[in-house]
Amino acid sequence: MGCEMLKHTPGPWSYIGDDDGDFVVFAGGEFVCNIGESPFAAVSEYPETTMVAFDTDQANARLISAAPDLLEACKELLSEAVILSEDYLECFDDYADDAAIQGWDKARWKRALAAAKKAKAAIAKAEGGE
Numbered sequence: 001m002g003c004e005m006l007k008h009t010p011g012p013w014s015y016i017g018d019d020d021g022d023f024v025v026f027a028g029g030e031f032v033c034n035i036g037e038s039p040f041a042a043v044s045e046y047p048e049t050t051m052v053a054f055d056t057d058q059a060n061a062r063l064i065s066a067a068p069d070l071l072e073a074c075k076e077l078l079s080e081a082v083i084l085s086e087d088y089l090e091c092f093d094d095y096a097d098d099a100a101i102q103g104w105d106k107a108r109w110k111r112a113l114a115a116a117k118k119a120k121a122a123i124a125k126a127e128g129g130e
Helices: 039-045 054-080 086-090 106-126
Strands: 013-017 023-027 030-035
Touching: 030 054, 054 106, 086 106
Parallel strands: none
Antiparallel strands: 013 023, 023 030
């Protein structure tokens, strides 16, 4: 295997589980991983899914293992970056579309607001708030 960057299975990622503590993670209709049972049992139980290649599994494992760090980074960024608060960013709604606000054009502020909302949704999903 070369030094090329492996890509994880594209999202959205989801999981299902049962009362016995068996959880299965899927991404784009493909089995990603399981906790509590054999992956072959999971695929046989959900025949509409397929197994992913080893290289993709490895990339998925990296993504899953990085999730706690990503969650912490998102939380820290949103708590420290007052400039990304919705109240602050929404105050620019009445500015002209071509206005420069603190060095950024209005479209960039709107992208920043959308990114902050996306980060908050990801944090909620990671913490079970969906």
